[in-house]
Each structure stands twice: as C-alpha cells, then as structure tokens.
Amino acid sequence: GAVVSQHPSRVICKSGTSVKIECRSLDFQATTMFWYRQFPKQSLMLMATSNEGSKATYEQGVEKDKFLINHASLTLSTLTVTSAHPEDSSFYICSAAAGGQNEQFFGPGTRLTVL
C-alpha cells in the first residue's frame, strides 16, 4: 500500500509557459503533501507543505507566486510552475503523509526541462 503517483513523469516546455504537475495518493488519504526540488547530484530541498483545504506553507526563499500549490482533495495536490524559465529546470518530487503518521510516501518524480 501507500502508493503515490506523479504526472507527468517528464515534461519539456518553452520559456514563459506554465506547467502543472499532479501528485496523487492512490490508496490512502493524504492530509499533508510535500513538494521537493532536486538539482542534479544534490539532495532534496523542501519547497512547500500543503494541507488539504488550506493554503500551502512555503519554505524560505521559495516564491509562492511562481510555484502555485493546490491541495483541493485528500488524494490530489498540484504544483504549477508559472512563467517557467530555464533555471526552473529540475526534478520535482512530491510526497504524502496520512494524518497522525510520521512517514512520508514519495512519488516517482517529474523531470521538468525548460527550453
């Protein structure tokens, strides 16, 4: 159990366009979802935490108007990279946690390339 999916797995877009990434918990209700960013050969950096039905909490240095996060249901969170630029190219990974649980379950990641 505890499967998290992400869609798409890979996306290439032009500079200035917006890209939406979906994160779904397939077999459990995720009260909290997390979005991470990972640059090549580096660790995961937490971007934001979202609770279902609430506004996301962004980590210091993350632009909330650029990285829009929506957590409208207990099984779906979306990350929209608005007006993407080449420096936004990265590997984006989501994770989900059920209420009262101290374990996060990770999605397979989305590779974003902005040309």
Added chain:
Amino acid sequence: AQSVTQPDIHITVSEGASLELRCNYSYGATPYLFWYVQSPGQGLQLLLKYFSGDTLVQGIKGFEAEFKRSQSSFNLRKPSVHWSDAAEYFCAVAAGDYKLSFGAGTTVTVRA
C-alpha cells in the same frame, strides 16, 4: 531545527563486501530517522525507519541501521552488497511536524 550530515559523498565497494554509510543528525528531542535509496531519475524508496524501541532496525533489501543516541548517529549497513545496490542513499530526520530534513546523500558505486 533539525539537520543531517552524511560525511561520505561517494563510496566504492566491491560486490560481496560489506557496506556502511554514516549519518549524523542534530535535533533536540527524540528524532524520527529514515534511510532512503534513489536510483537515477527515480523517486525515493524507504529502506528503513526508526521511531522508537529497539535501536537496531531491520529494513528491506538486507539493510539495517543502528540508532546511537550518544553519538547522534544512525548508520546504515549491509553485510554483502549486490551490484543492484549501486544508487544514491539519503538519510533524513523528521520532527513532529512531519517535515523531513535530508542529508546531502552518499553515492554508492559497486565494482565487480
């Protein structure tokens, strides 16, 4: 705030040899500790976790880790590595708010 240090950036080990990856954490209270493995271009897979109880934790794929409070460490071990163990390994610590702080990672290369 919690933090994690993985002192070894890269480790090369022969197939069949033992492996130990070091992890030190900084956190004021009892931490929740995790080890994850990541293959290239993939997400993270949980190897094992420590919340409380027995300080020697068994995980998947033959891995184990030992929590040592006195040393603030949670080192990962495997008695005999397989070529498929070549990957990136991340140690992480969580506080009560579920937020994970990751170490920088250790790349494991397995030579034949």
